[in-house]
Amino acid sequence: MLKVLKSGFYSSVQDKGRFGYRAYGVPRSGAMDAYSADFANALLGNDASAAVIEMTMVGGKFQFLESTFIVISGADMSPAINGNAVKQNTIIPINANTVVDFGNALLGFRTYVAIKGGFRSELVLESRSQYNEITTSAKLCKGDVIKYMPFARSYNAANAVVKYNKTIWTLNIIEVYQGPEFNWLSDVQKNQLFTTEFKVSKLNSRMAYQLTPLLKNDLKPIITSPVLPGTVQLTPSGTLIVLMRDCQTTGGYPRILQLTENAINSLGQKTIENSINLRLIE
Amino acid sequence: MSYNLKFSRYNKCSILIDWPSEIDENILNSILNFKTSILNHYSKQNVEVVNTYNSILVIYDVAVENINAEFKRLKSLFKLQDRIEKPEIKIWEIPVCYNEEYGIDLDNLALKKQCSKSEIITLHSKVIYTVFFIGFLPGFLYLGGLDPKLYFNRKSTPNLNIKKGAVAIGGQQTGIYPQNSPGGWHIIGQTPVTLFNVDHNPPCFVKAGDKLKFKSIDKLEFLKLKKRFAKDAFTPKFSSTNA
Numbered sequence: 245m246l247k248v249l250k251s252g253f254y255s256s257v258q259d260k261g262r263f264g265y266r267a268y269g270v271p272r273s274g275a276m277d278a279y280s281a282d283f284a285n286a287l288l289g290n291d292a293s294a295a296v297i298e299m300t301m302v303g304g305k306f307q308f309l310e311s312t313f314i315v316i317s318g319a320d321m322s323p324a325i326n327g328n329a330v331k332q333n334t335i336i337p338i339n340a341n342t343v344v345d346f347g348n349a350l351l352g353f354r355t356y357v358a359i360k361g362g363f364r365s366e367l368v369l370e371s372r373s374q375y376n377e378i379t380t381s382a383k384l385c386k387g388d389v390i391k392y393m394p395f396a397r398s399y400n401a402a403n404a405v406v407k408y409n410k411t412i413w414t415l416n417i418i419e420v421y422q423g424p425e426f427n428w429l430s431d432v433q434k435n436q437l438f439t440t441e442f443k444v445s446k447l448n449s450r451m452a453y454q455l456t457p458l459l460k461n462d463l464k465p466i467i468t469s470p471v472l473p474g475t476v477q478l479t480p481s482g483t484l485i486v487l488m489r490d491c492q493t494t495g496g497y498p499r500i501l502q503l504t505e506n507a508i509n510s511l512g513q514k515t516i517e518n519s520i521n522l523r524l525i526e
Numbered sequence: 527m528s529y530n531l532k533f534s535r536y537n538k539c540s541i542l543i544d545w546p547s548e549i550d551e552n553i554l555n556s557i558l559n560f561k562t563s564i565l566n567h568y569s570k571q572n573v574e575v576v577n578t579y580n581s582i583l584v585i586y587d588v589a590v591e592n593i594n595a596e597f598k599r600l601k602s603l604f605k606l607q608d609r610i611e612k613p614e615i616k617i618w619e620i621p622v623c624y625n626e627e628y629g630i631d632l633d634n635l636a637l638k639k640q641c642s643k644s645e646i647i648t649l650h651s652k653v654i655y656t657v658f659f660i661g662f663l664p665g666f667l668y669l670g671g672l673d674p675k676l677y678f679n680r681k682s683t684p685n686l687n688i689k690k691g692a693v694a695i696g697g698q699q700t701g702i703y704p705q706n707s708p709g710g711w712h713i714i715g716q717t718p719v720t721l722f723n724v725d726h727n728p729p730c731f732v733k734a735g736d737k738l739k740f741k742s743i744d745k746l747e748f749l750k751l752k753k754r755f756a757k758d759a760f761t762p763k764f765s766s767t768n769a
Contacts, residue, residue: 263587266576268722268730269660269704368724377664377705378724424534424542467547468661468668470576470583472537494578494661502537 303346665722
């Protein structure tokens, strides 16, 4: 079992999210930066759907009650075991009762801890991703315990040579496709979209990231329609809202752009005041 | 009726199909028939289908490599849909207590509409509503059929904590809050029914295309039903029809 000694700013268990429940209004959820979560799982030889811990901005402190192996990936939160720094993106053997401690995110915004075999937290509607009113709690709290299968034997990590590609989230370029209402935009608006340096506003969460500055806009709302993580909505006031992993299933603002999967992962590593440039791809 | 559908790629894993941009029951029926034929064709593990007023979004669990071949396959499924069996439509009876204790905005609504509270309750509970789709929150039903006399603009400042089960009016819509949440609609009553429960399969007993009717109950009945619904995996009464 893992014991949460400190939860950090916002930490939650995440996997690939819920597939097949959107028709009941249930969001997809899942790791914000799926690239880092997948990387950590792959290194351990886990299935891509294995549950990981996602930490945001300020990391937590966790005690592993049984021996196992973990991989830390994503943002650098200066991970340490008994006060000694440990490396990210490499397999770390964990002895029983080891405490792993994280600090503030130095580069990037979200850090992942994957464990051999995956975390066995509660499974609700076929996923362990924590979400308000779906799982018992929306995030991890001090004192929570999460089950995992102990793993004592050393093993040959076949995937240990895979290299972590940091550039996908250190680059400021966010690649987008045209959204369903893209052609409602004027040429001036289109030009502005792809020449402006946007910044992540303080309104950023697992549900959505708002961008500044505003885009001059007189487009009307649309009839409520499907949206997905990565959909960029343009509100009547001109705010660009990029929907993220925990977004609602439907929305009423024009859907002008759609982020690529890599772009969603990259944006999930950005925080307030970070700059981005949108780039249209075919 | 035949519609000119627009097929487009939404992202690597999904395809958007658009009908004319209107709220219309004939469009809904066309959408739901197509949705059924898509769901019959694919495994639920590989494809999920959601609908709204005038769209279907088909989401695949892997990237769609040959998008044109997939458009073609969907179009041929659309042509087949006349032959599919129409799904059973349920008419749910949702008990609502319109007491001022629960319908906290009912007084104000009656004042603004210059009518009595009982007129509002009658207008609200005599209609058979159509469930167009579920969205916004898990278990939130988009209902069509509100009497135009009850149309009322949303509040400019939302309530921060609307209670689970609150029955409300916002703009041209009426709905039920499936969980405690902030919201800008006017609360006219409360239902003891739980609309969304993760321990049930499916988690919401209502599906797109079903019908729904509100039944006015008093506080005593409300409290009795609330106890009953909390104890058992209880769903409200319904009757069935084949549309």
